[in-house]
Amino acid sequence: MVFTFPHMGNIYMAAKITFDGLGIRYVVPPKNAKRALEIGSRISPEEMCLPFKIMMGNFVQSIHQGADCILLVGSRGPCRFGEYSELQYRLLKKAGYDVKFVVAKFQEEEDKEMDLASLKDIVAGVQMNKGAMIGAAVRGLRSMYLVDHLERKAHANTGYERSPGESRKLYEEGVAAAFAECNAQRAFTVLKDYKRRIDAVSLDKSKRPLKVAIIGEIYTIIDPFSNLCIEDKLMDLGVSSTRKLTPSWWITDTILRFFRLNGLDVIRHSGDYLPWWIGGHARECIAEAVMADREACDGAIQIYPMGCMPEVVARSILPNVSRDLDFPIMTLVVDEMTGEAGFITRIEAFLDLLERRRNKCII
Amino acid sequence: MKIGLPRGLYYYKFDTFLECFLKGLGAEVVLTPDTNKNILVGGVAACVDDACLPVKLYHGHVLYLRDKCDLIIVPRIMEMAKKEYICPKFCGLPEMLKNSIPGLPPITELPFAMHDPKRQLKWCEAAGRLAGAGGEKARRSFSLAYDAFKKTCRGVDDCTKTYKIGLLGHAYNIYDKFANMDVVKKLGELDAGVITEESIPDACKREIYKSLLIYPFWSSVKETVGAGMYLAKNHAVDGLLYLSSFQCGIDSVNVDLLKDFIGSFPMLVLKLDEHAGEAGIETRVEAFMDMIERRRANGIHLPSYGQYIYGG
Numbered sequence: 001m002v003f004t005f006p007h008m009g010n011i012y013m014a015a016k017i018t019f020d021g022l023g024i025r026y027v028v029p030p031k032n033a034k035r036a037l038e039i040g041s042r043i044s045p046e047e048m049c050l051p052f053k054i055m056m057g058n059f060v061q062s063i064h065q066g067a068d069c070i071l072l073v074g075s076r077g078p079c080r081f082g083e084y085s086e087l088q089y090r091l092l093k094k095a096g097y098d099v100k101f102v103v104a105k106f107q108e109e110e111d112k113e114m115d116l117a118s119l120k121d122i123v124a125g126v127q128m129n130k131g132a133m134i135g136a137a138v139r140g141l142r143s144m145y146l147v148d149h150l151e152r153k154a155h156a157n158t159g160y161e162r163s164p165g166e167s168r169k170l171y172e173e174g175v176a177a178a179f180a181e182c183n184a185q186r187a188f189t190v191l192k193d194y195k196r197r198i199d200a201v202s203l204d205k206s207k208r209p210l211k212v213a214i215i216g217e218i219y220t221i222i223d224p225f226s227n228l229c230i231e232d233k234l235m236d237l238g239v240s241s242t243r244k245l246t247p248s249w250w251i252t253d254t255i256l257r258f259f260r261l262n263g264l265d266v267i268r269h270s271g272d273y274l275p276w277w278i279g280g281h282a283r284e285c286i287a288e289a290v291m292a293d294r295e296a297c298d299g300a301i302q303i304y305p306m307g308c309m310p311e312v313v314a315r316s317i318l319p320n321v322s323r324d325l326d327f328p329i330m331t332l333v334v335d336e337m338t339g340e341a342g343f344i345t346r347i348e349a350f351l352d353l354l355e356r357r358r359n360k361c362i363i
Numbered sequence: 364m365k366i367g368l369p370r371g372l373y374y375y376k377f378d379t380f381l382e383c384f385l386k387g388l389g390a391e392v393v394l395t396p397d398t399n400k401n402i403l404v405g406g407v408a409a410c411v412d413d414a415c416l417p418v419k420l421y422h423g424h425v426l427y428l429r430d431k432c433d434l435i436i437v438p439r440i441m442e443m444a445k446k447e448y449i450c451p452k453f454c455g456l457p458e459m460l461k462n463s464i465p466g467l468p469p470i471t472e473l474p475f476a477m478h479d480p481k482r483q484l485k486w487c488e489a490a491g492r493l494a495g496a497g498g499e500k501a502r503r504s505f506s507l508a509y510d511a512f513k514k515t516c517r518g519v520d521d522c523t524k525t526y527k528i529g530l531l532g533h534a535y536n537i538y539d540k541f542a543n544m545d546v547v548k549k550l551g552e553l554d555a556g557v558i559t560e561e562s563i564p565d566a567c568k569r570e571i572y573k574s575l576l577i578y579p580f581w582s583s584v585k586e587t588v589g590a591g592m593y594l595a596k597n598h599a600v601d602g603l604l605y606l607s608s609f610q611c612g613i614d615s616v617n618v619d620l621l622k623d624f625i626g627s628f629p630m631l632v633l634k635l636d637e638h639a640g641e642a643g644i645e646t647r648v649e650a651f652m653d654m655i656e657r658r659r660a661n662g663i664h665l666p667s668y669g670q671y672i673y674g675g
Binding site: 045046047048049074078079080082083085086087089090091094101103273274276277278279280282306307308309310312313315316317319320333 | 410411413414439441448449450451452454455458459462463474575576577579580581584609610611612613614615616618619620623
């Protein structure tokens with residue numbers, strides 16, 4: 001079997017290093033672009049959310065390159081992400097692509113499985129002992145943390161660097177160099193090397209660039225294509241940005257969930273506004289807005305795909321968070337129709353506002 | 364003590380329980396009128412703009428109650444049955460209301476769990492406390508209301524007409540005559556009776572589990588899609604009419620699942636939003652019924668054009 005998986009930011013790096021380590025055949029779908037979205041929108045329901053459509057594009061493009069089994073993470077929250085695999089399987093079949101799905105589930109394992117391949121099928125062809133297999137998987141997970149570290153540093157360092165753009169260059173170089181490497185161990189070493197270099201970037205902490213937190217729906221804030229590369233735009237403008245939701249955050253959260261220790265800071269910070277888990281990452285969104293204010297960010301930008309149910313709830317709460325904390329929050333909704341010019345205008349206007357707030361008029 | 368009860372969302376499912384319980388508390392119940400233009404306008408203005416029509420209407424109902432009562436009953440529904448969830452907007456409904464409508468009287472916040480009498484009793488006790496009634500009174504009216512709820516059976520099954528249409532969708536779209544512009548009456552005028560998901564036995568709806576890949580976590584997959592699939596597979600109706608609100612996340616999955624299951628069986632999907640013109644709905648319903656009539660007259664069960672064009 002040849003495996004494939006949907007794109008979401010940099011998770012392809014971790015997947016590549018894991019599969020290379022295990023010696024499993026796989027296809028990395030072409031980078032998210034207009035083409036994937038076009039293919040996806042054509043075969044997806046009109047009112048589906050943006051991540052679904054982009055993922056469908058990824059799958060079709062991968063299938064054309066020879067993939068025949070799709071790896072996906074499942075969920076049983078009330079957000080529609082949990083029904084993705086069901087519908088995607090059917091729609092792909094309808095469009096003439098007969099593929100298998102492997103859905104990794106981490107909650108409430110009472111599901112019956114039908115046409116689903118299981119984790120056993122993935123490792124069936126691997127000629128390795130168990131220890132080496134676990135080692136390769138752990139290396140894959142650790143590389144996710146490394147890539148996220150590079151990305152976080154690149155975004156956070158913007159504006160503070162003595163030679164502007166250094167961290168960003170290191171991040172982009174590091175990811176490209178690790179991706180070009182076919183040996184898992186060497187790719188991992190490359191990432192570690194770049195981590196060391198990015199940690200050594202010289203910063204001038206006396207500078208005071210604008211600092212913005214990116215909050216909202218996990219896919220659209222992690223995946224640069226779906227949010228029209230908002231973080232790159234912020235870096236271009238010399239704005240430092242932070243984002244709590246990353247693939248590695250998700251891994252940590254999922255592991256902690258087994259011990260019921262996940263989201264403790266989320267519970268603490270969102271308690272006043274949203275004391276219940278309502279699915280998706282609505283509660284995280286509220287908590288991150290509150291945390292961003294505590295961490296002396298100048299403002300926050302919420303991004304979510306059109307029609308995202310949990311984020312609509314979060315959006316109706318955010319104006320009050322903003323008012324109570326005197327903390328500016330802008331909401332951007334993305335879908336396949338989002339125009340880039342309108343997007344840029346709004347971001348620039350928001351940043352102008354943040355800048356002006358700093359020189360508060362005292363009269 | 365005046366207790367407000369908004370006539371929206373799952374009021375249409377739990378009306379017997381809520382009314383009976385509140386009456387038992389001995390409080391004066393202010394029930395909002397049927398949805399009307401003023402409620403719609405108020406709701407649209409108060410609610411965030413990318414919520415769906417039923418949520419906006421609910422905001423309108425609560426806005427209507429704001430100055431007329433001392434407590435508003437807002438059921439926060441997290442689960443419809445064990446491990447069968449519901450739209451996240453229902454889970455965060457009290458927060459949405461509190462943050463969108465300023466100056467609200469107290470509202471109920473505990474989860475409303477009709478599938479689990481123990482948790483539901485807790486909700487009732489908390490609601491009783493808010494209403495100023497003692498625990499004993501709340502418990503007594505809970506058991507009365509719960510029995511009354513168990514005895515009621517909703518659901519329409521109109522066999523008096525020539526044609527029969529399976530009316531699918533969320534309860535608040537089907538029973539809110541303003542939101543769906545009384546589509547049942549329109550169908551009736553065209554000599555079509557309707558049957559809704561509640562009139563179909565649970566065992567028949569459960570058939571759908573056999574065809575699904577993963578166990579669905581929304582109750583409506585079984586209730587609505589299961590009902591549609593059963594009706595279509597057994598040719599118990601002449602066609603299906605799916606009432607769905609624009610931007611409904613659950614329906615974006617359900618409608619396409621159902622389309623996949625029923626193949627070329629006739630189905631009309633009507634999207635409801637705050638701008639819907641009545642003439643457009645009428646035209647589509649008439650065209651759909653024309654098609655059904657011709658289908659029956661020709662005695663064939665496949666549309667002549669080879670694929671159904673009314674889906675979407």
